[in-house]
Amino acid sequence: MFRPKLPVMPQPTGLVTPPARVVEPTAVIQHQPAPVAPPAAPVAAPPASRPTVQLTPGSVLALVGGGTAVVLVVGTVLVSMLLAVAVTAASVAVCVLVIRSLISSQHHR
DSSP: OOSOOOOOOOOOOSOOOOOOOOOOOOOOOOOOOOOOOOOOOOOOOOOOOOOOOOOOHHHHHHHHHHHHHHHHHHHHHHHHHHHHHHHHHHHHHHHHHHHHHHHHHHHHO
16 A cells, blocks of 8 residues: 555567668858948938827826835835844843843852
8 A cells, every 4th residue: 555656667579779860962052142232321210209108197196105105015024024033032132041040040059
């Protein structure tokens, strides 16, 4: 029940050879390069039409509100992590003082 079942590999029945590849010779043909024409005078291209971003008062208010929310959430997380570290350090310090007190009281007896 708890023994693994290993797959059974079939035994090869004979020699297996890969198929033969036929290599055909190729001819090297050199082409004459085409004559290079002198560059034409540049034509003034029309200015690229980019969509302009228009900020309405509502979108500015939404951006400010979203940025404020992100700053508040990140600040809350960072402050809570700092508080957790401070509480842990204080509890470790109290434990050290108690253990030190117990050890020193045993030496006096």
